[in-house]
Amino acid sequence: MIRITLGAVSKPLESLKIKTGDWGAEYPVIDEEKCIGCGECEIFCPDLCIELVERPESKKEESKKAKKVAKINYNYCKGCGICEVVCPAEAIKMELKEIYKGELK
Numbered sequence: 001m002i003r004i005t006l007g008a009v010s011k012p013l014e015s016l017k018i019k020t021g022d023w024g025a026e027y028p029v030i031d032e033e034k035c036i037g038c039g040e041c042e043i044f045c046p047d048l049c050i051e052l053v054e055r056p057e058s059k060k061e062e063s064k065k066a067k068k069v070a071k072i073n074y075n076y077c078k079g080c081g082i083c084e085v086v087c088p089a090e091a092i093k094m095e096l097k098e099i100y101k102g103e104l105k
């Protein structure tokens, strides 16, 4: 008798049961003023938990920089640090896990 087990993998950021955000020892913090919205971090993040979002209107005026800014979904970031390494603007710094309070989105 042959037994076949079927399985499925959820799309990134869609798992409701397994949020992997507390696996890492460190988490990336984005300096929005330095971010030039290039998208490198979004491309290289292995967990696809970074996306470029519209910079808030008030901050667009202040910074006169890119209209978009990187935003991290901490619920799924495993703290690998790749985003910090690839960021050409040095806008991402890894910080110790204590910043994660569970309420970060």
Ligand code: SF4
Binding pocket: 027, 028, 044, 045, 046, 047, 048, 049, 050, 072, 076, 077, 078, 079, 080, 081, 082, 083, 084
């Ligand atoms: S630390 Fe790793 S998993 Fe977290 S946002 Fe950066 S590249 Fe993605």
Ligand code: SF4
Binding pocket: 030, 034, 035, 036, 037, 038, 039, 040, 041, 042, 069, 070, 086, 087, 088, 089, 090, 091, 092
């Ligand atoms: S790589 Fe750096 S500058 Fe580029 S979008 Fe990400 S945080 Fe911003």
